[in-house]
Amino acid sequence: MNPRTGSFPANPSQDAVDERDDGKERLPTDLNQEPPGGGRAAVRYRRSKTRWLVLVIAIAAVVWSLDGTGVSFASLIEGWDNAREILAGLFPPQTDEELLRSVGKAVVETLQISIAALFFGTVMGLLLALLMAGNIGAPKWISLPARWVATVFRSVPELLWALVFVAAVGLGPAAGVYAISLHAAGLLAKLVSEQLEAVDVAPVEAVRLTGATRLATAVLAIVPQARNNIASLVLYQWECNIRSSAIIGFVGAGGIGQALGISMRLFRYEELATLMIALLLLVLVVDQISRFLRRRMGAATR
Amino acid sequence: MNPRTGSFPANPSQDAVDERDDGKERLPTDLNQEPPGGGRAAVRYRRSKTRWLVLVIAIAAVVWSLDGTGVSFASLIEGWDNAREILAGLFPPQTDEELLRSVGKAVVETLQISIAALFFGTVMGLLLALLMAGNIGAPKWISLPARWVATVFRSVPELLWALVFVAAVGLGPAAGVYAISLHAAGLLAKLVSEQLEAVDVAPVEAVRLTGATRLATAVLAIVPQARNNIASLVLYQWECNIRSSAIIGFVGAGGIGQALGISMRLFRYEELATLMIALLLLVLVVDQISRFLRRRMGAATR
Amino acid sequence: GTTDDPGAVNSRGLPETLRVGIIPNMAPDKQSARYDPLREYLSTKLDTAVELFVATDYAGVVAALAAEKVDIAYLGGLTYVQAKAQVDVRPLVTEVDKETGAKEYLSGIVVRDDSPYRSVADVVAGKGTFAFGDVSSTSGSLYPRMMLNAAGASCSASAIDKCPPLSEVAFTGGHDATAQAVVNGSADAGGIELRILHRLENDGKLPKGRLRVVGTERVMGYPWVMRSALGEQAATAITAAFLEMNQPGLLDLLQTTGYQQVTDADYASVEKHAVELGLLTA
Amino acid sequence: MEIRLTGVSVTFPDREHPALDDVSLTVEEAEHVVLLGPSGSGKTTLLRCVLGAVKPTSGTLTVGGKNPAKAAELRAIRRCTGVVRQGNDLVHGLRAQTNAVLGTSPSWGLRDWAAVLRGRVPARYAERVRTLAETQGIQPFLKSQVESLSGGQRQRVALVRAVLPEPRLLLADEPTSGLDPVTAQAAVHTLREASGVTVVISTHDLSIARQFPRVVALRDGRVCFDGPELSERDARDIYEGVEVGT
């Protein structure tokens, strides 16, 4: 009665090399097989040794970093008064009508930038994710470059992308949209590909055993299982885009970001507070929409 | 023989209100029950209506945004020359020894900042995630504030957090660590709580039916299933921290961020290129470590 | 760490550790921006430990000054008056500009060489788009704004991003971005620090003569400021340290030929304009 | 603990026919009952109702005098119940032995928790886990990850998990499915042995049903047979949809 019997390798990417079209002969590498002669004791030992090694390295790294950056709670407590002063400077947030009107305009602009960037970012990001995910099994000469492209997209800071696009299309929201799109594509590609890799392996094996092609397996067995999680990541990326646009605004892309940058540089803390509240509300609303859709999808998957 | 029989509500948070300690009587709300008298046709109709509505709203939003931000491929192609000029300015990346040495130092500093921030961010973020996740079922008066705190942490831009901490502890890497920690905690809380909510519901129901408390169910049934995904999110956050530290370099936090900022201010594009390559390599290495650990964990969960 | 007791002073009235904040606006070209020679110089000269923080944004340094986490800092004229509004600071010295040979340097309004505009008045009359640099830049924001107003525009004090009759104003975040914006036509004119413009041209980042200067204004140089709380003794010592600086290598690093003393009065006009134009909420 | 259902109905949304249709049924304290019925007749739904995992659309239900619709009482019911769910409900990522002791969590102390989190069996259960595992024949696999067990091996881990806390009510949904006849017999023996405990199991295996003193059969969500003994004839009627006993 119990299911998932023939346990599949826990890391699906291990099995993805299973069937290839590229002509070369490859053995289906099932993780189960890996140390073909390896006895029980040897494997145990190797595993627990690695686990300890990782742990020791991790602890050493944390200690080294805490020491190197001079982090200390004493200084934090000591400096609390100064921080409180800054935070107190935020109150009361400014609420005159003119400001509110311009904040409203900035919010609309930010929304537009974030949605447009979400559109492009999602299209590119999902494509990259499909190419990258190990269990979908695109050939290595496609999946590796896709991985690189995604890494470049997300590791170049949005600010620098913005600079490039300002040069290309001039100042204004469009430059921001392109910059955030690339960044978003890189981020989504990474997270979505990991979601794809985390689906239950039994149905994937079942579909693959019917002789389905790699693409068919992806569309029929992997994507339907990951669908809800992907949707929620896309909505999360929307939130990230809103925050990115706040950073990019500093270089003249408009929206709340630009207003925030101006207020910050002119030390108008009360205005800053109003803008931050606007940003917070925006993120909260997106978060709520995301929760609402998650709940709906939970009930209404096809 | 087939499993997962009594299908559980697809959105686990629906079931989490199942058992509460707060004294009030609540009915176990199983999604199955929801429209208690609702016939088949009614439900179908409502579902597909909502789906269409969401689709129409989404398309309208995208069109409105593309229009509002003035995005156009024509301008992108037209501006290609300008962009190429900027990109060409990046080549050849500067490689004199002195620079490389100082880049090396910056890389080390960035690593320290990102690891220290990861440490604090993970501790806070995982705690918030446990309180927030619907299927873990912390009482509403805890989970709601936790959700708010996480939203504030992540929606205030790192730059502003940095400003607050500069006031508290002065310029230097420590301020950067605190700022990134808060931001990281907010991001991790959101992503990890969603991973917790996405685990297979059958084992969770099984453990809950043994009369286990909510905390016990979380520790015994939810966390073990999500463990690998959580670990990979933490490693992803490490990558994000490295990128964040590039943004808040302005607080004089040192590291690649500061060097990037200086190069940008002084228009040294070739130097900028070297730094960006260093950043890229750093992210690539973290990505590889993450993939390595994911694979290991796949094989060696307890 | 930065946690040393700020109250502790040595025999010469200087803190045990002097914390110095720098925003790089100028640095020699061949060498990456490391100000270690400056730190060493100040340390020997003042006989105290010196901690150096290089930040790339004014906001952080001003916040640190205000929170008494930094003792002396190198700021722009406008940032100085902004800082003054939050914490008691005083200017000590400014560098001699290589171009003007004086304490002042030049801020200018530029257009593309093929533009019909010949003067700032033309720019205003043209009602086009205008690019400022960083909002809190003296030469990239405050003075260009002043020049525009002098030529008949009415840059508003309340809404920073409105300058009628100009149709649109943008903040590019930096001088090079302003130059870029004007060159690639996304702005019809822009305000920029001229010595930076010239350096861009010398470095080949911009074709020489591609931008035409249609108006200039002299701006009081970037001051080194000190928290007044450190006391007269410290001010004297630090001022002397800068005035006595004569090592060619170090002066080269700081892109100057020497330093001259300044007082708060030198920045009175900056402050006045800043208040008028809404860049300083007094 | 006795179970009392009065006119319980469950209708799932999107479904035309109710999964349970006006079911009234009493199982007395310490009684052993087997549920029969064709696939889809509502056996699983009935068992899940008893533990509050499905809420009746109408009708009332008490377990040991307590009402599973009330949160506090539901907790109490679950505490003294052992359950084998139909399907894959072991926690992946943990060892078989950890899964086996999961049901005892309400009575763990700090030391027990520490042991479990390190993948060990708390000392006070060690002996009993060993004995139960030996009767079920899964002793050699206790330290393995559950993902690597065969279907029947997992089923037996789930059975051990249900029985280990010595519950006063045992609900087992097809506990012998996937087990070979000998192993299945051992499982049934473990269940039947629990004297003084109320036991309700569902099964499709008539030879197992015959070992229980009371048989309740469902068909289309209604009780269509309730008696001490099941003749060949009755069995055929149950599955073939003929009015039983005609």
Add this chain to the structure above:
Amino acid sequence: MEIRLTGVSVTFPDREHPALDDVSLTVEEAEHVVLLGPSGSGKTTLLRCVLGAVKPTSGTLTVGGKNPAKAAELRAIRRCTGVVRQGNDLVHGLRAQTNAVLGTSPSWGLRDWAAVLRGRVPARYAERVRTLAETQGIQPFLKSQVESLSGGQRQRVALVRAVLPEPRLLLADEPTSGLDPVTAQAAVHTLREASGVTVVISTHDLSIARQFPRVVALRDGRVCFDGPELSERDARDIYEGVEVGT
């Protein structure tokens, strides 16, 4: 398609005993074989080997003359094989009918894809899906999400999925587990009916095993019985670990 195993062994890491131990076995084209054996004896592992989901540690294996260790040949083998895996292998998030047609994907055209992605059944399979679903009694649930089906209903969807593409080799791992006797009989009938097709199923149900012309029994990964008929006595020996036939 005939299956030939020669000295096939499979040892999983972390396990002392091999799951398959030097198994040599030939199943001829169009032969119908049932696999018996106690839980954990290697039935599932054997079936997974045939389709290349587990690689033998040693020994050789061909299916229809092709070697599943070679990627291209493995694809060819899988194309003409229908399989019922043990356990939960339906794709959640899709309807029962979509799951039922998944096995035919290698021969879909654009229109078929479009239909499937909208949750429909491609026209050319509609008739056959309807007939098969009716024989298995799951016709009313075809449009439901698989998550909402009962255990036995899912099992039957998996069976329909395996049979629908009219494969030349049918492998079914405990296809009747979770099914009541009548439904199980319908499932067996569907499998036995496939004349000209090589059929290998595993089961724990002796009454089903007796309907097959050849019985192969495994014990501890070794073949311990291979013959046309299974006596009461042999069956007991298989499960009780006595040398069969003594």
